[in-house]
Amino acid sequence: xxxxxxxxxxxxxxxxxxxxxxxxxxxxxxxxxxxxxxxxxxxxxxxxxxxxxxxxxxxxxxxxxxxxxxxxxxxxxxxxxxxxxxxxxxxxxxxxxxxxxxxxxxxxxxxxxxxxxxxxxxxxxxxxxxxxxxxxxxxxxxxxxxxxxxxxxxxxxxxxxxxxxxxxxxxxxxxxxxxxxxxxxxxxxxxxxxxxxxxxxxxxxxxxxxxxxxxxxxxxxxxxxxxxxxxxxxxxxxxxxxxxxxxxxxxxxxxxxxxxxxxxxxxxxxxxxxxxxxxxxxxxxxxxxxxxxxxxxxxxxxxxxxxxxxxxxxxxxxxxxxxxxxxxxxxxxxxxxxxxxxxxxxxxxxxxxxxxxxxxxxxxxxxxxxxxxxxxxxxxxxxxxxxxxxxxxxxxxxxxx
Amino acid sequence: xxxxxxxxxxxxxxxxxxxxxxxxxxxxxxxxxxxxxxxxxxxxxxxxxxxxxxxxxxxxxxxxxxxxxxxxxxxxxxxxxxxxxxxx
Amino acid sequence: xxxxxxxxxxxxxxxxxxxxxxxxxxxxxxxxxxxxxxxxxxxxxxxxxxxxxxxxxxxxxxxxxxxxxxxxxxxxxxxxxxxxxxxxxxxxxxxxxxxxxxxxxxxxxxxxxxxxxxxxxxxxxxxx
Numbered sequence: 070x071x072x073x074x075x076x077x078x079x080x081x082x083x084x085x086x087x088x089x090x091x092x093x094x095x096x097x098x099x100x101x102x103x104x105x106x107x108x109x110x111x112x113x114x115x116x117x118x119x120x121x122x123x124x125x126x127x128x129x130x131x132x133x134x135x136x137x138x139x140x141x142x143x144x145x146x147x148x149x150x151x152x153x154x155x156x157x158x159x160x161x162x163x164x165x166x167x168x169x170x171x172x173x174x175x176x177x178x179x180x181x182x183x184x185x186x187x188x189x190x191x192x193x194x195x196x197x198x199x200x201x202x203x204x205x206x207x208x209x210x211x212x213x214x215x216x217x218x219x220x221x222x223x224x225x226x227x228x229x230x231x232x233x234x235x236x237x238x239x240x241x242x243x244x245x246x247x248x249x250x251x252x253x254x255x256x257x258x259x260x261x262x263x264x265x266x267x268x269x270x271x272x273x274x275x276x277x278x279x280x281x282x283x284x285x286x287x288x289x290x291x292x293x294x295x296x297x298x299x300x301x302x303x304x305x306x307x308x309x310x311x312x313x314x315x316x317x318x319x320x321x322x323x324x325x326x327x328x329x330x331x332x333x334x335x336x337x338x339x340x341x342x343x344x345x346x347x348x349x350x351x352x353x354x355x356x357x358x359x360x361x362x363x364x365x366x367x368x369x370x371x372x373x374x375x376x377x378x379x380x381x382x383x384x385x386x387x388x389x390x391x392x393x394x395x396x397x398x399x400x401x402x403x404x405x406x407x408x409x410x411x412x413x414x415x416x417x418x419x420x421x422x423x424x425x426x427x428x429x430x431x432x433x434x435x436x437x438x439x440x441x442x443x444x445x446x447x448x449x450x451x452x453x454x455x456x457x458x459x460x461x462x463x464x465x466x467x468x469x470x
Numbered sequence: 471x472x473x474x475x476x477x478x479x480x481x482x483x484x485x486x487x488x489x490x491x492x493x494x495x496x497x498x499x500x501x502x503x504x505x506x507x508x509x510x511x512x513x514x515x516x517x518x519x520x521x522x523x524x525x526x527x528x529x530x531x532x533x534x535x536x537x538x539x540x541x542x543x544x545x546x547x548x549x550x551x552x553x554x555x556x557x558x
Numbered sequence: 559x560x561x562x563x564x565x566x567x568x569x570x571x572x573x574x575x576x577x578x579x580x581x582x583x584x585x586x587x588x589x590x591x592x593x594x595x596x597x598x599x600x601x602x603x604x605x606x607x608x609x610x611x612x613x614x615x616x617x618x619x620x621x622x623x624x625x626x627x628x629x630x631x632x633x634x635x636x637x638x639x640x641x642x643x644x645x646x647x648x649x650x651x652x653x654x655x656x657x658x659x660x661x662x663x664x665x666x667x668x669x670x671x672x673x674x675x676x677x678x679x680x681x682x683x684x685x686x
Contacts, residue, residue, distance in 0.1 A: 101624050101643065102623065102624065102643060103594065103643055103644070103645055108623075113568060113569065121568055123568065123569070125569065145643065147547045147549075148546075148547075149544060149545035149546050149547040149549055150544035150545050150546065161544070161545070163547075163549065163553065179517055179518075179621075179625050180621065180625075181521040181522075182518065182519075182521075182522060184476060184477070184478065184522065185476070186473045186475065186476045188476075188477070189477055189480055189610075189615060189617060190616065190618075191605035191606040191607070191616050191617060191618030191619075192605045192618060193618075193620070194618075194619060194620050194621070194622060195620060195621050195622070197621065197622070197623065198619060198620060198621050198622030198623070199622075201622045201623060202597060202600065202622055203563065204569065206593060206594060206597035207562060207563040207564075207566070207569075207572045208561055208562055208563065208593070208597045208600050208601045209561045209562075209563060210600070232566075232567060232568065233563050233566055233569075234563060234566075235563075246473075246476065246486065247486070247490070247525070247526050247529040247530075248478065248486070248522045248525045248526055248529075250525075250529060314473070319606060319616050320605045320606060320616065320618070321605075352521075355521050357517070357625070358538075359515070359517070359542045359546045360546065362538045362542040363542050363543075363544050363546060367536075367537075368536055368537060368538050369536050370533075370534045370535065370536050376521060376524075377534070377536075377538050463536070480620070480626070480628065481627070483610060483612065483613055483615070513627045513630070513638075514625065514626050514627045514628075517625050517626065518620070518621070518625070518626045548627075548638060
């Protein structure tokens, strides 16, 4: 009989599986993707110390360890419903119904779009799609691309694309609209890019070796383009240009751009069409918590964590007995945090099932989450610590009821 | 300045203009917006446009509540009737 | 023009694998073992995977990880299969998504409705 079922074979899910299995639990992991590793698979970036974080290799290592510990990993399986039944969790999947005492949801995140007219054309894809196509499937998204949306994630992926020999013509902002009010505003975008280095507004004046050092960008060859742009790793970031429309009949043929004021208003007479055969839409990430919602979890709206987050504590327990969460579903952070959280969840489950012989590994795992978070060089959002505090408060309030 | 024709819900091809007009006419919640326009009710289960609908409402002054506003109904993936227990 | 990234400065050379043949809308294409249908089609320069079932607007992959369902195609008679989650198999027959009939929407007068409905019924009878 399976002790714990884990939905999601990404860094959090696999780490949890390993931690539980090492305590002697019988573990099953399900993932909708055709191979395990989750979004770790597409990751490939240079750390501040100059080493390369190779997501494919990390995923392979985690997966192998888990399998060696006896974890059963099944890919290509979709979970469409979960429900409590007599103290157990029923998990409804495309390969049958499973019943387990402990259920971990490690389903990660989905991308938030920054739409512009024409974004449904073939050849327009999310920035994550381009990352997976390039680094996992090893197919170029196209010959000449434009990235719409400038943020920490899209800049990192633009570099990955260039590294793989994919030509990124330029990065621009989306045209301002009620659904792109922050992403289309140059001042806000710049602040958001530089907030990671804890600099105050008017950042252009403070740009210098300190910023480069903090961001680990010494080799980025950062220099300024005329008209408010930056060239980073050879890729032009046009912070004063907006994509007004993606054009093409059967598929992407180009992007109509215009210069914009610091507030994001298009300047008349500056429109032109740049050719492209692929376009990436780059907003942010948001926890993918539909199964937690279906299970009846309580949530908190916390923009610093990416949106609606299922209430949980530092032991990765939700307010529902036997239901746990780990990874980006708990709030958008890094793969390293996901791994640390997964380990906590795995040990936490073992403890709750009365199978954790020594409480010390669990305590250490929880400490490790805090350590990893502190050491993170780049955060997607600087308010994460505060968001987590609020989340803990709301969890305790919900439990007290 | 921005295009009202721009698609927000890709699955049901609900435009920004349609959403804004519906909201202006009824001053409604995210859930009611979904029921009136079909945005969020397509094949992807609202996964792609959910955050856009919330952003639109935020721009109009409606801060999302802590509860998930666009409720998820199982099955959260399209499944065949045969899987749900029907005959082949 | 090879759209495949055969050599990567950090990831190294792509794993050597078999070539497979599959069909898309009746035409044969080559895939590499381990490629998804979406990736194999893109490697062959194909971006349009379906049209919107009502409006007919062209669509292709968007998220590439199974969330958005934009890449849904018919594979070996099974409709609604996500091309980005499905590995190519030798001899696979893939069909792009088409506009679906909407007889109730098209009907304007009782006469027109009869004509539209009988057309729809005839189509269904044919496809059985």
